[in-house]
Amino acid sequence: MKTLYDVQQFLKGFGIIIYMGKRLYDIEMMKIELERIYEAGLMDKLLYLEAELILRREHRLELEYLKKKEGE
Known part of the structure; x- marks a missing residue:
């Protein structure tokens, strides 16, 4: 797993499709669903950690984008 799309496709394999209308909310919900699958x-733990890191990175990038957009 390397991208947010990969995480989405992984969740889709479990029948989980997330679309809440805001990318930030989508990422947060994916994190919750991923935790539930892991628990x-x-x-396995390695796959969970890879996906978790991807979601953390995307969450941080989205927050930075929104702050930059808000400042304009």
């Missing part, structure tokens, strides 16, 4: 024992 249920349906994915």
Whole structure:
């Protein structure tokens, strides 16, 4: 897993499609669903950590983008 799209496709494999209308909310909801899948024992720790890091990075980048957009 390397991108947010990869995480989306992984979740889609479990029948989870997330669209809340705001990218930031989508990322936060993906994090919650990913935790639930991991806690249920349906994915290994390394894959979970990779996906978690991707979501953290995307969350940070989205916050930076929104702050920059707000400042304009």
